[in-house]
Amino acid sequence: MTSTDTITLPATPETAKGKPAKAHIARASDVTEAYVMGTEITALCGYKWVPSRDPAGLPVCPDCKAMALQMSGGLPE
Numbered sequence: 135m136t137s138t139d140t141i142t143l144p145a146t147p148e149t150a151k152g153k154p155a156k157a158h159i160a161r162a163s164d165v166t167e168a169y170v171m172g173t174e175i176t177a178l179c180g181y182k183w184v185p186s187r188d189p190a191g192l193p194v195c196p197d198c199k200a201m202a203l204q205m206s207g208g209l210p211e
């Protein structure tokens with residue numbers, strides 16, 4: 135973990151469109167609300183989706199990774 139409150143999550147809908155699923159990174163506070171309320175969250179790169187799965191094994195979105203590095207100097211684990 136880093137000192138910042140970002141978290142890595144999967145974006146599931148893209149697989150249905152023939153794109154590989156990616157794990158996007160979002161703010162942990164937004165993620166908690168999305169899980170509780172079932173609302174969309176916005177990833178650091180601007181991608182919006184409703185998180186529902188564990189991101190294990192998915193490649194992390196390079197745009198989110200770049201944003202996380204800019205924000206915190208590190209990546210969430």
Ligand SMILES: [Zn+2]
Pocket residue numbers: 157158159177178179180181195196197198199
């Ligand atoms: Zn992303």
